[in-house]
Amino acid sequence: MIRARLPGVAFAVLLLGVLGYVAQSGLRARGLAGAFPAVVGLVGGLAALVNLVQAARGSRAGMAEPTAEDPDAAWLAGLSIGVPIAYAVLLWLAGFWVASGVVLLALPWLLGYRRPLVLLAVAAGTLLAVDVVFVEIFAMRLPQGLIMERIIDARDAD
Amino acid sequence: MRGMPIEMVDNLLIGLRAALEWNQLLFMLLGTIGGMWVGVIPGLGPITAMALLIPFTFTMEPLAALLMLASISAAANCSGSFTSILLNVPGETTAAATCFDGYPMARQGRARVAIGLSIGASLFGAVAGMLAVMLLTAPLLTLAKAFSPAEYFALAMLGLAVVAVLSREAPVKGVMMAALGLCLSFVGVDSVMGEARFAFGILELQSGIGLVPVTVGLFAVSEIIGWIVTREAVSRMGSLSGSVWAGLVDTFRYPVALVRSTLIGIGIGITPGVGAVAASFLAYAVEKRSAADPSRFGQGAPEGVIAPEAANNSAVCASLVPALTLGIPGGATSALLLVALTVHGLRPGTMLFSSQPELIWGFFVGLIIGAFLFAIMGLLMTNLFARVTLVRAEILAPVFLVVSFAGVFAQDQRLFDVFLALGFGIFGYLARRFGYPVVPLVIGLVLGTLAETSFHQGLTIAGGDLLAMLMRPGTAGLLGAAVLLLAWTFAGSLRGRGA
Numbered sequence: 001m002i003r004a005r006l007p008g009v010a011f012a013v014l015l016l017g018v019l020g021y022v023a024q025s026g027l028r029a030r031g032l033a034g035a036f037p038a039v040v041g042l043v044g045g046l047a048a049l050v051n052l053v054q055a056a057r058g059s060r061a062g063m064a065e066p067t068a069e070d071p072d073a074a075w076l077a078g079l080s081i082g083v084p085i086a087y088a089v090l091l092w093l094a095g096f097w098v099a100s101g102v103v104l105l106a107l108p109w110l111l112g113y114r115r116p117l118v119l120l121a122v123a124a125g126t127l128l129a130v131d132v133v134f135v136e137i138f139a140m141r142l143p144q145g146l147i148m149e150r151i152i153d154a155r156d157a158d
Numbered sequence: 159m160r161g162m163p164i165e166m167v168d169n170l171l172i173g174l175r176a177a178l179e180w181n182q183l184l185f186m187l188l189g190t191i192g193g194m195w196v197g198v199i200p201g202l203g204p205i206t207a208m209a210l211l212i213p214f215t216f217t218m219e220p221l222a223a224l225l226m227l228a229s230i231s232a233a234a235n236c237s238g239s240f241t242s243i244l245l246n247v248p249g250e251t252t253a254a255a256t257c258f259d260g261y262p263m264a265r266q267g268r269a270r271v272a273i274g275l276s277i278g279a280s281l282f283g284a285v286a287g288m289l290a291v292m293l294l295t296a297p298l299l300t301l302a303k304a305f306s307p308a309e310y311f312a313l314a315m316l317g318l319a320v321v322a323v324l325s326r327e328a329p330v331k332g333v334m335m336a337a338l339g340l341c342l343s344f345v346g347v348d349s350v351m352g353e354a355r356f357a358f359g360i361l362e363l364q365s366g367i368g369l370v371p372v373t374v375g376l377f378a379v380s381e382i383i384g385w386i387v388t389r390e391a392v393s394r395m396g397s398l399s400g401s402v403w404a405g406l407v408d409t410f411r412y413p414v415a416l417v418r419s420t421l422i423g424i425g426i427g428i429t430p431g432v433g434a435v436a437a438s439f440l441a442y443a444v445e446k447r448s449a450a451d452p453s454r455f456g457q458g459a460p461e462g463v464i465a466p467e468a469a470n471n472s473a474v475c476a477s478l479v480p481a482l483t484l485g486i487p488g489g490a491t492s493a494l495l496l497v498a499l500t501v502h503g504l505r506p507g508t509m510l511f512s513s514q515p516e517l518i519w520g521f522f523v524g525l526i527i528g529a530f531l532f533a534i535m536g537l538l539m540t541n542l543f544a545r546v547t548l549v550r551a552e553i554l555a556p557v558f559l560v561v562s563f564a565g566v567f568a569q570d571q572r573l574f575d576v577f578l579a580l581g582f583g584i585f586g587y588l589a590r591r592f593g594y595p596v597v598p599l600v601i602g603l604v605l606g607t608l609a610e611t612s613f614h615q616g617l618t619i620a621g622g623d624l625l626a627m628l629m630r631p632g633t634a635g636l637l638g639a640a641v642l643l644l645a646w647t648f649a650g651s652l653r654g655r656g657a
Binding site for chain 2: 007011012015019022025030032035040041044047054055073080081083084085087091107112113118127133134142
């Protein structure tokens with residue numbers, strides 16, 4: 001029972017920590033500059049403290065209904081958080097086109113979708129649409145990636 | 159005074175003649191089509207499109223240029239709600255409140271009805287907003303001029319009090335999340351000392367946290383995470399029921415919600431700096447509070463779609479009042495319209511109304527015609543849009559992850575914003591899982607800068623006397639309303655728990 005409450009309590013502690021930090025920084029600031037952050041931090045911190053007590057006591061106020069247990073739950077939960085993080089890191093390293101291509105092909109496959117031709121068509125269509133809208137029409141740059149930037153820099157230096 | 163209606167009819171006829179010329183209609187149509195598709199892409203809003211097109215308007219007639227830019231803004235404002243309804247991803251931040259009931263309707267297979275409601279409410283809001291602009295410019299001008307920073311501060315506080323109403327089931331969590339949103343608005347350069355704060359030495363944080371990464375993260379990325387976990391299509395029914403036409407007709411079955419939300423939108427729109435986002439959240443909260451059965455809200459209540467849509471569209475139109483008369487933009491899009499006006503050698507103010515009646519009245523009438531153009535195009539294209547809700551989550555999740563991150567990056571060309579959106583996505587998913595409302599956080603972020611800046615300006619004007627600042631009649635009235643709203647909600651919540 002107590003173990004089930006732990007993630008909720010940890011989240012409440014995190015929020016209390018953030019609001020408490022803002023209140024403390026506001027109170028330490030010079031002159032009037034910190035007045036507003038201090039008041040907001042104190043009011044929010046007080047609410048966070050009440051919330052923490054409620055979470056620790058297992059109050060149901062505003063709690064979401066528990067979802068049904070799924071045998072793949074841990075795998076899907078890992079994918080749901082892991083894939084967006086991996087995608088962002090890949091955007092930084094390999095650039096938009098490589099990272100997006102990988103995500104568009106790999107994520108459906110990992111989720112159990114096994115029609116390669118549909119996947120290729122969707123990936124190509126999505127990348128083409130992004131290219132037309134962002135790059136061709138609005139002349140915007142998409143992330144090139146650290147690796148590509150290094151290659152371009154090295155080529156320019158030569 | 160007796161001459162006023164006749165003068166108004168004369169002005170309307172002048173406007174009609176000017177707006178119905180084929181070239182104005184063509185540019186409005188182009189603006190509407192362009193606005194419609196930039197509106198459905200998160201992060202690529204009307205501001206980007208308008209800013210990019212301003213240089214192309216140099217050689218155009220001023221009226222055609224203004225109408226094209228305003229059509230982009232109006233159409234994007236309306237179509238931003240399509241993705242809110244279909245995917246729980248607001249195409250525009252003004253459409254964030256439409257997610258609350260629009261998306262549950264899509265989950266029930268009633269996406270077409272929800273879009274019909276959105277089109278109907280947007281049309282009504284835009285037309286009523288423009289009529290209000292035409293009728294009330296002069297008297298409202300006097301009222302707007304009387305607002306000092308102290309009243310703006312009180313208005314922001316009233317907006318924040320709405321948070322408690324929105325999260326009635328857990329008001330403590332609502333207040334805490336609103337405070338967290340305000341804290342996010344503190345990140346960047348402090349408006350009093352001009353020093354960087356809460357930036358932790360990170361250069362990107364010194365320019366503050368933008369609304370786009372926060373809203374895309376909280377609404378889109380967290381939803382995508384949810385799709386991966388459940389592997390369900392948006393429409394749990396697997397089919398679409400109801401028609402867009404039925405939704406359009408249904409809009410007018412809720413006249414009180416429609417009119418009340420439009421009036422809220424107009425009131426907020428004419429107040430510079432508050433904006434359409436706050437209008438849509440406030441209208442939603444008022445409808446929820448006034449409903450006989452508030453538990454219907456969040457489950458697909460039609461008023462939950464009508465209220466934010468009527469309010470944000472009327473607010474966008476009404477924001478033209480301070481922009482065109484005082485030169486104070488009510489929001490980012492009216493600021494860009496002012497830029498377009500200036501590049502054509504025109505200056506906002508009373509002179510503009512007397513020396514350029516064709517331009518001003520043609521612009522007003524053109525915007526009403528533009529609202530109808532959007533409604534027609536929306537009706538024609540809804541079936542196509544609604545099919546998205548039937549696509550399997552395995553396909554939809556990666557496609558929208560790619561589009562969302564591209565949109566977030568494209569706005570300021572910063573990879574840092576992608577990581578911010580990712581962080582807020584994970585935070586939003588956990589917040590929902592543990593029962594925390596995320597909307598108060600967005601309201602706090604929207605109103606934070608206005609609240610803090612007005613607080614300091616008001617205090618300076620009052621010579622540092624806080625009591626003198628708060629006891630101004632307008633300020634005291636607005637703050638009193640905020641306190642009453644909070645007390646009413648907390649009392650209702652305690653009664654509900656005791657029962």
